[in-house]
Structure formats: C-alpha cells, structure tokens
Amino acid sequence: ELGERRAKAERMFSLMDGFLKNDPLSLQKDILHHVEYTVARSRFSFDDFEAYQALSHSVRDRLIERWHDTHIYVKRTKSKRLYFLSLEFLMGRSLSNSVINLGIQDQYAEALSQLGFEFEVLAEQEGDAALGNGGLARLSACQMDSLATLDYPAWGYGLRYEYGLFRQVIVDGFQHEQPDYWLNFGNPWEIERIHVTYEVKFYGTVEEVDMNGERHKVWIPGETVEAVAYDNPIPGYGTRNTINLRLWAAKPSNQFDLEAYNTGDYINSVVNRQRAETISNVLYPDDRSHQGKELRLKQQYFFVSASLQDIVRRFKEEHNSFDELPDKVALHLNDTHPSLSIAEIMRILVDEEHLGWNKAWDIVCKIFSFTTHTVVAGGLEKIPVDLLGSLLPRHLQILYEINFNFMEELKKRIGLDYNRLSRMSIVEEGAVKNIRMANLAIVCSHTVNGVSKLHLDTLKTRTFKDFYELWPEKFQYKTNGVTQRRWIVVSNPSLCALISKWLGTEAWIRNADLLAGLRDHVDNTDFHQEWKMVKKVNKMRLAEYIETMSGLKVSLDAMFDVQVKRIHEYKRQLLNIFGIIHRYDCLKNMDKNDRRKVVPRVCIIGGKAAPGYEIAKKIIKLCHAVAEKINNDTDIGDLLKLVFIPDYNVSVAELVIPGADLSQHLSTAGHEASGTGSMKFLMNGCLLLATTDGSTVEIIEEIGSENLFLFGAKVHEVAELREKGSTLKIPLQFARVLRMVRDGYFGYEDYFKSLCDTVEVGNDFYLLGHDFGSYVEAQAAADKAFVEPEKWIKMSILSVAGSGIFSSDRTIQEYAERTWKIDPCRCPL
Ligand code: GPQ
Structure with missing residues (x-):
C-alpha cells in the first residue's frame, strides 16, 4: 500500500512538472498565464x-509551495509550536x-x-495591508518576518478586518478620516480556506448537567457566528521556511434560526444573519484606549475562540494527552487584547474536555507568556463585568473562579493586606465593576515581558509593582527590534x-550583528563619498514625493528633519512645532x-490622530497653520520649510525614513515603552535627536551618546518636576x-486655545516648557x-554599525530561547 501511495505521489509531482522554476523565462510564462487565466x-x-495582479499571483504560487512544505515538515517533526496572538x-x-x-x-x-x-x-500598485494602528502592530509584522527567517515553527493569529486603519485626508489643515476598504481590488496574498471554519458562541445562559455521574457546566449560546480562516504565507529570508498568519473573518452561521424563517419573516431573518459579519468589519483606530465597547469585546472573543479551537x-490530531500541551504549545499574548484566551482555554479543558479544574489550571499556567506595551497603569485595559457577563456568561464565572x-x-502569601489585595485583584470593585485584563494576563502567564530595559524598570517599580514583588522571576524584558529585510x-x-559591498557579504541580512563590521571603514573617504551619494539618492526620492504630494519644492542641501509616528501628547509633536516656530522667529x-550661517531645514511631520482625540487633531491643524505661514514667507525661502505628510503608513515610512538626515523622538522620559521608529532611522543612517526614553537608553549604549543629540528631563x-x-x-x-500661537499669529486663536492650555505653566503635564531649553540646544548641536x-x-555610519x-x-x-522554549525547525530544500 505504501508503494502504491508513493507511486501516486510521484505521478502527481511529475504531472505538475515538479516545483515551479525561477528562471526569467519560466517567470514570464507564469505571469502571462495569470494575466490570461486569473486576472x-x-x-x-x-x-x-x-500586471501587478498577475505578478503577485505568480509570487503567491511560489509562496504556497514553500508554505505547504513547511507545514508538512513541522507536523512530521512534531515540533513545539508558538502561537502568536495579536489583534493587530x-x-x-x-x-x-x-x-x-x-x-x-533579479x-x-x-x-x-x-x-x-x-x-x-x-510594486507601487499595491495598497497597504493596515490591520493595525502603530508601533505595536508593526512590531508584530516585523516579528513574523523574523520567526520565519529564523525557522521557528510559529503561527500568527489575528483578525481579518475589512476596513483597516482609516485613511487620513487633510482638508484645510484639518484631519478627516476615510474608510480603508482595502479588499476592494482583491488580495492576492491571502488564501481563503472555506473549509477551515469554527462556530463562535455569544450571549445565552449556563446550565449544569449530569454527564457520566459528574456535574458539568454547559453554555447554551444565544447567538452563533462562524469564523472563516484566511491564511497569509510569510516567507523567511534565506530559508525555505514559510509560516502562516491566519486571520479570521466573521460569516453568518450555518445554524440558522429555523423559527425565524418559519414565522415567515424571511427578509428580516436574512438581514439579521448578515449582522454577524460586522464583528470583523473594522479595526478600532484608537491606539491604546478602547474601553467598554461591546463590539470590541466581541472582536476579541471571536478571534480568541476561533484561534484556540484551531490550536x-x-x-x-497530533497528541493523545493534554499533559503534553506545555511541551508542544506556547501561546503568546501580544498585549492584553487576547487575554480572554485564558478563560477560553479553561472553558475548553474543563467544560468540553472534562479535565478537572486543578489539572487544567496547572497546564494553562505553563503555556502562556505575555508582553505588555503599556507604561502607565491608567492605560491598562478593563472590561466592565456587566458587559462581559451578558456576552460571555460562562467566561465570567471562570474569571471569578480564577480570581x-x-x-x-x-x-496566604501576603496576609490580609486589603489595599494590596484589592489592587491585585482581577476584578476591580467600585461603582462599575471591571475585569482587569493585565492582572489576568500576569496571574496566568509564566513570563511577563517589557519591551525595553527602561520599560521593565517601570513595570517593576510602578505599573506592576505589587506583582513584581510577588513573582519577581516572571518579569523579563526583550528589547524590541525591527526587521532589516524590510x-x-x-x-x-x-x-x-x-553595506554588502563594504562588508564583502550579504550575510548581515540574516545576521545583523555583522553590521558592526562597518566600523572598520569609518575613516575611509571613498566609503564616505559613496555613503553620501546613497543619502542623496534617498533624499531626491523623498523630495520628489513631497513635490508631487504638496507642490512644495525643497532643497536637497537642507537638513531633512523628520518626526513620523502616531500623534500623541506624550510623543510631543507640539514640542517640535514650537521649536520650528522658535526657529522661524529667530x-x-x-x-x-547671520542668516548666511544658518543651516537650511526641511521639517517633515507625519502621523495619524485617533478620530476622537481632539488635542491630537489640533496639533495636526497647528502644524498646517505654521507651515502655511512659513512656507509662504519669501523672506525665509529655503532656510526653513515645514511639510506635513498626510496618511503616514508603512509604505510612506519606507520612503521617508531612508531620506531623513535627522529624526526626532521626543517623548517625555518614562512614557514611550520602547519606540521602534528610532531603530528604523538608525538602520538607515539617520541621526537621532531624542529624549532618554524607552529603547533610546539602549541605543545610547550601542552607539555612544556622542553620536546622537540628547535632551530633556x-x-x-x-x-519631581511635575x-x-x-x-x-x-x-x-x-x-x-506660546504667546504667538495664543495671539493668533498663525490664525485660529480660538481653536488653538485649549491646545495652548495643555502646555501652560502649572498645567504642562508632559513638561514641554521645562524641556524646551535643552531641546533648542540639542537642535543647535545638530545644526553645528x-x-x-x-x-x-x-x-551616520556608526549609527548603522550599532543598529x-x-x-x-x-x-x-x-523570546524563543528564554520564554517560548521553541527550537528552529528548518525545512530541508
Ligand atoms: N504601543 Cl499600549 C502601541 O503602538 N499601541 C498601544 O496601544 C500601546 C503601545 C507601542 C508603544 O507605544 C511603543 O513604545 C512600542 O515600541 C510599541 O508599542 C511596540 O512595543
């Protein structure tokens, strides 16, 4: 029988002509084939x-081959897998x-x-897949690339939002949001798996029933929705390994409500069913605060439930006993958003697999790890108990039992210290009772990770102090990173x-430590010349983009000074704008x-404000108002220009970052958990002007404080300053x-009043006033x-060498070695 199967497999393989070929002629044939038969x-x-569509399909075919091989290989080797759960x-x-x-x-x-x-x-024809907000979401994407490249047997799980992050359109200097219906023109990078579906339940009641002489809880749902898998192959670099990012879409369930159909209200029944799809419709655009919204909770559970059923x-399929689960499965919680996984897996093990609470809990505590991206305790996610109890009645019971x-x-450990007990409780008591998602994640995870050295300090001494004192061994940090491939x-x-020319190898693309070798050439003038040319080429590319986008011509001799990231008060784009006003004023x-000695600047700012974040939106408007004034001042000419780049996203970043001379990272110290933008600039030979915050602390250790411009408290x-x-x-x-803005020098004085109030003496929480002096000095040092x-x-060379x-x-x-305990599993060629 084995012989027969092998013969069949060989015949199939030869019928398909073996693997796809990658010589230019074969690629052309494939592209034309897709033009004719796919497009x-x-x-x-x-x-x-x-042509882009056909080209993408030919690439997709090649991804699929490797992706199949990787799956088969991982399955055969029974390797421990990592499941990376992220809502973005x-x-x-x-x-x-x-x-x-x-x-x-080539x-x-x-x-x-x-x-x-x-x-x-x-390549320019492709739109961005923007299923996330900012740093947290881009980090997940970089980490998927690294997981594949390092041959780890990993899966990503997330939601397939139909509307990604909104498009930012600027009208009259004000931000407007437009829907990003990114699937309109099809998405060649995903594979719809119509047969990989799971029922996800909501609402209803919990009943107790007798089963084989034991009492068991049974959840009778009030609504059922179907989750359909969409798989996105993620290829590694320099390896055949191609891993899977599985995103779930909501579809109406097949278990339809017969009653509704029988009562004759056919149209309404269909319309009601259709509502199910709204669950995965839209990404919440408020980076870091989505409290108390039912749809958001539904999204979280929908994603968690489908993923865990699949896992x-x-x-x-591969193992006989749940005792093996901790040796075979690592579940990673990317922030608290997927923390309902904990209650869900308890429900599966206890209610469905009848494992017994204690045994299940033992297992569950060995499989979860957690990364938090938050700094301030006030920013932690909470879910109102009432909401949770109505949507997920059984899970609320489970959470109460865990707590x-x-x-x-x-x-037993700390005695009856009620203050501390109530601070650490998973259930927050008060007028509105809440489930504290971070407490849940910490209690159940074997490892709690910060995203930079400084961040871990903050977690230990402030945010999670009580927990750190209880379980110091759980707390670690893994400084964020970005992928040098992208x-x-x-x-x-x-x-x-x-880089490859001067290092004499391309090996740095898989081993970034080799970039340190650039230090050997730091004094070589030929190298300097070539380095300068590269920056110039990238500045030209950026200048062209600025001109097509805004009509503004900028001088390539000017210093290109960039701040691009989500707009937040703590990131202090306002400090940048105030610095620009000050420069203009001078x-x-x-x-x-004296003007002849001035270094010309092109100041570039970009980033989206959450639609409901009024102050952030005012910062965007102020940037435009100031730009209007400066850019039209013929007296100033090329000495100073200010450009706001609309709709900042990943592909805009790919264009802007290489073209920057200087980049700004201005968060008030202690507020940026890590920051990853700075790392991308660093890799592109752009100098940093920054506060001693987040990962900048470690950047200083790598490149030396003399190679960047530091300032601030x-x-x-x-x-103490506060x-x-x-x-x-x-x-x-x-x-x-501040007076200039208040007095209407840039117009709109009424509109800017509340913005000015946020930095008025006595009210200046983010310490813009305090840091302004040293900020201006750091800017002067950069000019010099x-x-x-x-x-x-x-x-610039030393920045890249230290990146x-x-x-x-x-x-x-x-993460793999210290937290997930997974080994590489390299698919043979
Ligand atoms: N981050 Cl809490 C987000 O992008 N969104 C969030 O909701 C939270 C954090 C960022 C954080 O602000 C940066 O400092 C980090 O570099 C980034 O996550 C990745 O860890």
Missing part, C-alpha cells in the same frame, strides 16, 4: 495594475518583501523588463548594496549676514512661542554637526 485579461493587452498586524505591502525573501528579485526584474514592465512601478484541534483562587493564594533591503536598496529677527526627574507645578522655571523663548560633513557621515542588536531577529531569538 482574465488578454495577454495582448493589460495595464500596470493587471501592520503588514504594509507584500510584493517586494516576498520576492526579496524568496531570493528571486530574476523577476529581468522577466518583467522583457515583458516591457518595471518591477518598481508595478486545540491541531494539538489533538477567587488567586486571592486565596495571595492571602527596513533596509526593501526600503533602501542603495544602502543595502553599499530667522525673522536675524540680519542678512531624565526619567527619575520627571515626578510636583513643582506652576513654580517650575520655563524659558522665556517658550513663553514667547551638519555643517561638518565628515563628522556627520561618521556619526545590529535592534534587529527583530535578536528579539525573537531571545
């Missing part, structure tokens, strides 16, 4: 977009990244040019080529001779700038360094 256009006439993945575009990771970039370029197309032009099914046991254990190889091809008051000073309140000394220059090109280029440890490969390897 259904005539091969004699198709446009760039259709900010993947951006896939085409270039896939082709590069597959290692067939072949594709040649194939296309023979067909009369240019790869780069077609448990796969486990049971009861935890409280009992805690009393952030150098894809987005900065000229720098990529230059220029206006300078005589002609230190973490340990912040609390206490000083209105007695805090504020520089006159700051007061003057810029007019010494040799010095600047050295700093190796900020590769997400390093982060993932640390």
Whole structure:
C-alpha cells in the first residue's frame, strides 16, 4: 500500500512538472498565464495594475509551495509550536518583501523588463495591508518576518478586518478620516480556506448537567457566528521556511434560526444573519484606549475562540494527552487584547474536555507568556463585568473562579493586606465593576515581558509593582527590534548594496550583528563619498514625493528633519512645532549676514490622530497653520520649510525614513515603552535627536551618546518636576512661542486655545516648557554637526554599525530561547 501511495505521489509531482522554476523565462510564462487565466485579461493587452495582479499571483504560487512544505515538515517533526496572538498586524505591502525573501528579485526584474514592465512601478500598485494602528502592530509584522527567517515553527493569529486603519485626508489643515476598504481590488496574498471554519458562541445562559455521574457546566449560546480562516504565507529570508498568519473573518452561521424563517419573516431573518459579519468589519483606530465597547469585546472573543479551537484541534490530531500541551504549545499574548484566551482555554479543558479544574489550571499556567506595551497603569485595559457577563456568561464565572483562587493564594502569601489585595485583584470593585485584563494576563502567564530595559524598570517599580514583588522571576524584558529585510533591503536598496559591498557579504541580512563590521571603514573617504551619494539618492526620492504630494519644492542641501509616528501628547509633536516656530522667529529677527550661517531645514511631520482625540487633531491643524505661514514667507525661502505628510503608513515610512538626515523622538522620559521608529532611522543612517526614553537608553549604549543629540528631563526627574507645578522655571523663548500661537499669529486663536492650555505653566503635564531649553540646544548641536560633513557621515555610519542588536531577529531569538522554549525547525530544500 505504501508503494502504491508513493507511486501516486510521484505521478502527481511529475504531472505538475515538479516545483515551479525561477528562471526569467519560466517567470514570464507564469505571469502571462495569470494575466490570461486569473486576472482574465488578454495577454495582448493589460495595464500596470493587471500586471501587478498577475505578478503577485505568480509570487503567491511560489509562496504556497514553500508554505505547504513547511507545514508538512513541522507536523512530521512534531515540533513545539508558538502561537502568536495579536489583534493587530501592520503588514504594509507584500510584493517586494516576498520576492526579496524568496531570493528571486533579479530574476523577476529581468522577466518583467522583457515583458516591457518595471518591477518598481508595478510594486507601487499595491495598497497597504493596515490591520493595525502603530508601533505595536508593526512590531508584530516585523516579528513574523523574523520567526520565519529564523525557522521557528510559529503561527500568527489575528483578525481579518475589512476596513483597516482609516485613511487620513487633510482638508484645510484639518484631519478627516476615510474608510480603508482595502479588499476592494482583491488580495492576492491571502488564501481563503472555506473549509477551515469554527462556530463562535455569544450571549445565552449556563446550565449544569449530569454527564457520566459528574456535574458539568454547559453554555447554551444565544447567538452563533462562524469564523472563516484566511491564511497569509510569510516567507523567511534565506530559508525555505514559510509560516502562516491566519486571520479570521466573521460569516453568518450555518445554524440558522429555523423559527425565524418559519414565522415567515424571511427578509428580516436574512438581514439579521448578515449582522454577524460586522464583528470583523473594522479595526478600532484608537491606539491604546478602547474601553467598554461591546463590539470590541466581541472582536476579541471571536478571534480568541476561533484561534484556540484551531490550536486545540491541531494539538489533538497530533497528541493523545493534554499533559503534553506545555511541551508542544506556547501561546503568546501580544498585549492584553487576547487575554480572554485564558478563560477560553479553561472553558475548553474543563467544560468540553472534562479535565478537572486543578489539572487544567496547572497546564494553562505553563503555556502562556505575555508582553505588555503599556507604561502607565491608567492605560491598562478593563472590561466592565456587566458587559462581559451578558456576552460571555460562562467566561465570567471562570474569571471569578480564577480570581477567587488567586486571592486565596495571595492571602496566604501576603496576609490580609486589603489595599494590596484589592489592587491585585482581577476584578476591580467600585461603582462599575471591571475585569482587569493585565492582572489576568500576569496571574496566568509564566513570563511577563517589557519591551525595553527602561520599560521593565517601570513595570517593576510602578505599573506592576505589587506583582513584581510577588513573582519577581516572571518579569523579563526583550528589547524590541525591527526587521532589516524590510527596513533596509526593501526600503533602501542603495544602502543595502553599499553595506554588502563594504562588508564583502550579504550575510548581515540574516545576521545583523555583522553590521558592526562597518566600523572598520569609518575613516575611509571613498566609503564616505559613496555613503553620501546613497543619502542623496534617498533624499531626491523623498523630495520628489513631497513635490508631487504638496507642490512644495525643497532643497536637497537642507537638513531633512523628520518626526513620523502616531500623534500623541506624550510623543510631543507640539514640542517640535514650537521649536520650528522658535526657529522661524529667530530667522525673522536675524540680519542678512547671520542668516548666511544658518543651516537650511526641511521639517517633515507625519502621523495619524485617533478620530476622537481632539488635542491630537489640533496639533495636526497647528502644524498646517505654521507651515502655511512659513512656507509662504519669501523672506525665509529655503532656510526653513515645514511639510506635513498626510496618511503616514508603512509604505510612506519606507520612503521617508531612508531620506531623513535627522529624526526626532521626543517623548517625555518614562512614557514611550520602547519606540521602534528610532531603530528604523538608525538602520538607515539617520541621526537621532531624542529624549532618554524607552529603547533610546539602549541605543545610547550601542552607539555612544556622542553620536546622537540628547535632551530633556531624565526619567527619575520627571515626578519631581511635575510636583513643582506652576513654580517650575520655563524659558522665556517658550513663553514667547506660546504667546504667538495664543495671539493668533498663525490664525485660529480660538481653536488653538485649549491646545495652548495643555502646555501652560502649572498645567504642562508632559513638561514641554521645562524641556524646551535643552531641546533648542540639542537642535543647535545638530545644526553645528551638519555643517561638518565628515563628522556627520561618521556619526551616520556608526549609527548603522550599532543598529545590529535592534534587529527583530535578536528579539525573537531571545523570546524563543528564554520564554517560548521553541527550537528552529528548518525545512530541508
Ligand atoms: N504601543 Cl499600549 C502601541 O503602538 N499601541 C498601544 O496601544 C500601546 C503601545 C507601542 C508603544 O507605544 C511603543 O513604545 C512600542 O515600541 C510599541 O508599542 C511596540 O512595543
């Protein structure tokens, strides 16, 4: 029988002509095949977009082959798998990244040019997959790339939102939000798995029943929705391994309500069924605060339930006893958003698999790890008990039981310290009772991770102090990282080529530590010349983009100074704008001779404000109002320009970051858990102007404080400074700038009033006034360094040379070894 099966397999393989071939001629044939049969256009006439579609399908075919092989191999080796649960993945575009990771970039370029197309032009046809908000979501995407590249047997799980993060449109300087219906033109990068579906239950009641002489809880749902899997292959670089990102979409359940149909209200019944699909419709755009919304809770549970059913099914296919679960499965909670997993897996093990509470709890406590991205306790996620009880009645019981046991254990450990007990309780008592998701995640996880060294300190001494004192061994940090594949190889091809040339190898693309080798050439003037040219090419690309987008012509001799990230008060884009006003004010008051010594600047700001975040929206408007004034002042000319780049997203970042000379990371010390944008700039040879916050602390350790421009209050000073309140000394220059805005120098004085109030003496929580003086000094130091090109280029080279440890490969390897305890599982060629 075995012989028969093998013969059949061989026949199948040869019928398909073996694996797909990657020579340019074969690629052309495949592309044309897809033009004709997938896109259904005539091969004699198709446009760039259709060519992009056909091209993507040919890439997808190659991904699928490797993805199948990887699955089969992991299954055969029975390796322990990591399941990375995240409600957000900010993947951006896939085409270039896939082709590069597959290692067939040149072949594709040649194939296309023979067909009369240019790869780069077609790549521009792709829209971003923006299923996430900001740093947290992009981190997940980088980590998926590293998991695949390092051959780890991992799966990502998330939601397939039909509307990704809103598009930001600027009208009259104000942000407007437009829906991002990104699936409109199809998505060649996903594979719909119509047969991989699970029922997800909501509402209803819990009953107790007798089963084989035991009492068991049974949840009778009030509503059932179906989850359908969409698989997104994630290729590793320099390996055949291609892992899966499985995203769930909601569909109406097949168990329809017969009653409703029989009573004759057919139309309404269909319309009601359709409501199910709304669960996975839209991504919540408020980065870090979505409290008390039923739909959000539904999304969380829908995602958790489908993922865990899938994971448990796969486990049971391969193993006989749940005792093996901790050796075979690691579940990672990316922030608290998927924490309902804990209650859900308890429900599955206790109610469905009849494991007994204690045994189930023992197992569950060995499989979860948790990363928090939050700094302040006030930002932690809570779910109102009433809401949870009505939507997930059985889960609420389970959470109460977990909490009861935890409280009992805690009393034994710490005695009857009621204040502390109530702070640590998973259930928050009060007028509105809440479930504290972070407490739940900490109680059940074997490891709690911060995202930078400084962040861990904050967790230990402030945010989770009580828990740290109870379980110090649980607390770790893994400094975030970003993938050099996307952030150098894809987005900065000229720098990529230059690095490989001077290192004499491309091995740094898999091992970023090798970037340190650039230090050997830091004094080489030929190297400097080439380095300078690369920056120039990237600045030209960015300048062109700015001109097409805004009509503004900018000078390539100016320093390109960039701040791009979500708009938040703590990130202090307002400090940047105030600095620009101050610079403008100084220029206006300078005589002609002095002006000649000024370093021209192009200030670039970009980022989205959450739709309901009024102050953030005012910051965007102020940026436009100031830009309007400065850019139209002929007296100032090229000495100062201010550009707001609308709709900042992953692909805009790929263009902006390589073109920056200087980048700004201005969070008030102690507020940025890590920050990952800075790492992308660092890898692109852009110098940083930053506060000593988040991962900047470690960047300083790597490249030395002399190679970046630091300013501002230190973490340990912040609390004291805040206490000083209105007695805090504020520089006159700051007061003057604030006055200008208040007095309507840039118009809209009524509209900007509440914004100005947030930084008024005594009310200035983020300490803009206090930090302004040292900020202006750091800016002056940057100006001074810029007019010494040799010095600047050295700093730039040393930045890239020191960026190796900020590769997400390093982060993932640390997680794999210290937290998940998984081994690489490299699929043979
Ligand atoms: N982060 Cl809590 C987000 O992007 N969204 C969030 O809701 C929270 C955190 C960021 C955080 O602000 C950055 O400092 C981190 O670098 C990033 O997560 C990834 O850890």
